[in-house]
Amino acid sequence: MDRVPQTPPQPQPRPAAALSTGAVARRLGVSPTTLRSWERRYAIGPARREAGRHRRWTPADIARLELMCRLTADGVPPAEAARAALGIAAGERRAGAAAPAPTPGGTGALPLGAVRPECRGLSRAAVRLDAPTVAELLEAALAEHGLVTAWEEVIAPTLHAVGRKWATAGERYVEVEHLLSWQISSALHRIRPAPEPPRTPPVLLACVPGEQHSLPIEALTAVLGQRGLPARMFGAALPVEALHDAVRRTGPRAVVLWAQSRTTADPALARSVAGIEWGLRGARSRPAVLLAGPGWSPDGQAPRTERLYGLRSGLAVIESLAPPRAVTGAAGAEPFAYGS
The missing domain is CATH 1.10.1240.10 (Methionine synthase domain)
Known part of the structure; x- marks a missing residue:
């Protein structure tokens, strides 16, 4: 008699990972205190706790919270939103339906x-x-x-x-x-920025005239500070003459010009900044001009300028730049790299 083939045991699906209260709060955009308050007031807490009474939220728990967040964002009072979320979840369990996936909506x-x-x-x-x-x-x-x-x-x-x-x-x-x-x-x-190395040329960062969107170069300024690279941030819509004066006075390692739109990007301004010189005759230095933001056209880039694409790659470009050449003054004087 032939043996009846045995069906190998099928692996059981792993239970979905449960998240901590902090992780759920970050996902939903509420504070952990709010989640604990909802649990206490409306009984919309997690299905289980681990040892030590730590809350662990399953995908089904999170789905109920997702629905409550959508309802409260639409103006439904929290108590009503909790009742609706719990009622829908209970109805789905009675109908044998799977818990709704935690996807955004509303x-x-x-x-x-x-x-x-x-x-x-x-x-x-x-x-x-x-x-x-x-x-x-x-x-x-x-x-x-x-x-x-x-x-x-x-x-x-x-x-x-x-x-x-x-x-x-x-x-x-x-x-x-x-x-x-x-x-x-x-x-x-x-x-908080790291301490600046002494006598190190800074990086100047400014929005071109007429440009009010400065957040991306605020982020670049912050990360330069973290790396200990001196930075001078001038914010939104810096006038042309003020920019020229700042370059001459500081002798920067680089000048970052941000333009959010094509209407504010000015190639003539980039060329003028790239042409600024400082230092003694015969040992002049010029800044590296870095064009950042979607306003700059990829075509027709001005001479002695470079495009920056993204915070991480922009930081790498700036870190790779050698500072302006130090210029020696009178006999016995200390070298300097800053402009007049």
């Missing part, structure tokens, strides 16, 4: 695409105009990922999503962009 959701969970949490807090939570989430992202990664993978995608949202919604969501921009700028300004 009328105020931003078009984010595939991004980090922290990015979704930041966008939700910004849409709610929840400034304290926005500040808390920014600090957490900067502490966990570092400035460069936090900017590229959390902050910048959220800013772009807000911009796309209000561009397609008339004048709506402008307040969201302003609040988010202010909180990002404040977080960047709280980053």
Whole structure:
């Protein structure tokens, strides 16, 4: 008699990973205190706890919280939103349906695409105009990922999503962009720079005349400070003569000019800055001029200028630049590299 073939045991699917309260808070854009308050007041807590009474939130738990966040963002009182979220989840369990996937939604959701969970949490807090939570989430992202990664993978995608949202919604969501921009700028300004090496030429950073968008070069200024590279940030819409004077007075390693739009980018300005000289005759120095921002055309780049693309690569370009050549004055004098 032939043996009946035995069906090999099938591997059991692994249970979905459960998240801590802090991780869920960052994903949803609320504070951990808010989650604990919702659990206490509305019984919308996690399905299980680990040893030591630590809360662990499953995908089904998070889905209920996602729904509650969407409802409260649309103006539903928290108590009603919790009852609705719990009622829908209970109905789905009775019907044998799978728990809804924790995906963003609601009328105020931003078009984010595939991004980090922290990015979704930041966008939700910004849409709610929840400034304290926005500040808390920014600090957490900067502490966990570092400035460069936090900017590229959390902050910048959220800013772009807000911009796309209000561009397609008339004048709506402008307040969201302003609040988010202010909180990002404040977080960047709280980053303390490392001590500057003595007698090291700085990097000058400025928006071209007429340009008001300065956040990207604020981020670059902050990361240069972290690396101990002296930086002089002049902010939005620096007048031409003021820029020329600053270059002559400091003899910089590089000048970064930011232009957000084609209407503000000025190749003639870039050429004029690239032509500025300082130092004694026969040993003149000129700055490296770095053009940053989407306003600069990829064609027709001015001589002695270079484009920057992104915070990480821009930082690498600046770090690779040799400082201006030191010029020796009268006999016995110390060398100097700054302009007059």
